[in-house]
Amino acid sequence: MSIRKTIILAGFMFLFAIFAGAAADNSCLDCHEKLTAFSEKEKELNDIRIKHLQRDVACSIDCHATTINEIAKSNYEQWTHSKHALFNITCDNCHNGNSSSDVKEMAHIGVLRSSETNSTVFYRNVPETCGKCHSDEFNQFKDSLHYQRLKALKQAPTCDTCHEPHEFKVLNKTQFQDICSSCHNTEMKIAPDIPEKAVNAFENTEKLKNEIRTAEDAIKQARQQGKDVSVAQKELDSAIAIRDNLPILWHGFNLPHFQNVTDSGIVYARTSQIDAGVPPEEPSTPGFGTILSLAGIISIYLLVRRR
Known part of the structure; x- marks a missing residue:
């Protein structure tokens, strides 16, 4: 091989190496050569798109009228x-x-x-x-x-x-818990405790509604007995006003504040019950069976300690 041909061949090989290296570093090529349609429907739509391009057919509203309708x-x-x-x-x-x-x-x-x-x-x-x-x-x-x-x-x-x-x-409790969880979860690390707190807030509103119903029944019964229920009614009205405003308050998505307001409504409702003559709930005392069980546990503990 002559020196001239050798030089020309070496030049071509040098240029080829440059272009090959440039192509290898092209992120567009690296990415797009891997792209494929993921589903049969996408493949079908892609084929239609290619045919439209080949025939120079623009997208027309008439073609999609059925879907739109x-x-x-x-x-x-x-x-x-x-x-x-x-x-x-x-x-x-x-x-x-x-x-x-x-x-x-x-x-x-x-x-x-x-x-x-x-x-x-x-x-x-x-x-x-x-x-x-x-x-x-x-x-x-x-x-x-x-x-x-x-x-x-x-x-x-x-x-x-x-x-x-x-x-x-x-939404009901389950639905909004699911929706909240779509963003508030451990993977996205956006306050993952929010869904549970939202459910607790929802359940607290149900507690308020139950307390209001109890207060209404107590006032009705007290009124039938000829008692003065004006104070109890005023407190009940405050509880009802809080209950009725909760759907609006919810849209602030300030759960601690929402819980505090709901709790204040529960206090009003329970106070109304007491003023209407319903005795306040007393803390439950342990029964004989519970006391006996505790005594047994303590006895076993002491025996183990002696050994």
């Missing part, structure tokens, strides 16, 4: 079972639009997708949208860490995290 129908059916439907709170109250127009384009004026940041139903704007009617709940929510994180452009729960869109359900 199904979603709209589902949203409507959910809404019909909600309290919003009972009070005639309709689509335009949350989504804007012109509900008086029968023309689709006119009816949808001002309606934006929930993914658009200036939409009334964009997740960070939802509290203000709901707050137009639910002002007391909104004022409580504004003082919460959840709201502060939303305003800081971070991910955080908003109204429809707990009250599902279009259904607007009030």
Whole structure:
């Protein structure tokens, strides 16, 4: 091989080594060459996308009309079972639009997708949208860490995290424990004790309701006996006022404060019971069986010590 050919070959090998090294350090290539569709449905959609690109077909609303109509129908059916439907709170109250127009384009004026940041139903704007009617709940929510994180452009729960869109359900104990746990858990290390505290707070409200029912029965019985129940009734009214305000107070997500307020309601209800003539609960005294068991344990302990 001539010297000239050797030099040319060496030059090509040098350039190849440079490009190969550059490709090896390209994180885009490293990542994207590993990407694949994860499911059969994704593969199907990806094939459709490629065919559309090859045929220069733009995404058309007409193609997806069936899917969109199904979603709209589902949203409507959910809404019909909600309290919003009972009070005639309709689509335009949350989504804007012109509900008086029968023309689709006119009816949808001002309606934006929930993914658009200036939409009334964009997740960070939802509290203000709901707050137009639910002002007391909104004022409580504004003082919460959840709201502060939303305003800081971070991910955080908003109204429809707990009250599902279009259904607007009030969650039960198990449901909100599950929702709280989606963020408050040991893996994410975001106050993992919150779900348990939330359940305790919920159970405490049930205790308050039971104490109020007991006080109401006591006052009713005392009134039938001709007793003056004015003081007891005043204390009961205070307990009821606290109970009725708890759903609003909850939206501040300040569990220690919520517990303290609930406890004060329980105190009012129990005081009302006493003033109505119900004797206060006395601490239970150990029975003979319990005393005998304790004596036996102490005797065994002393025998072991002597050995």
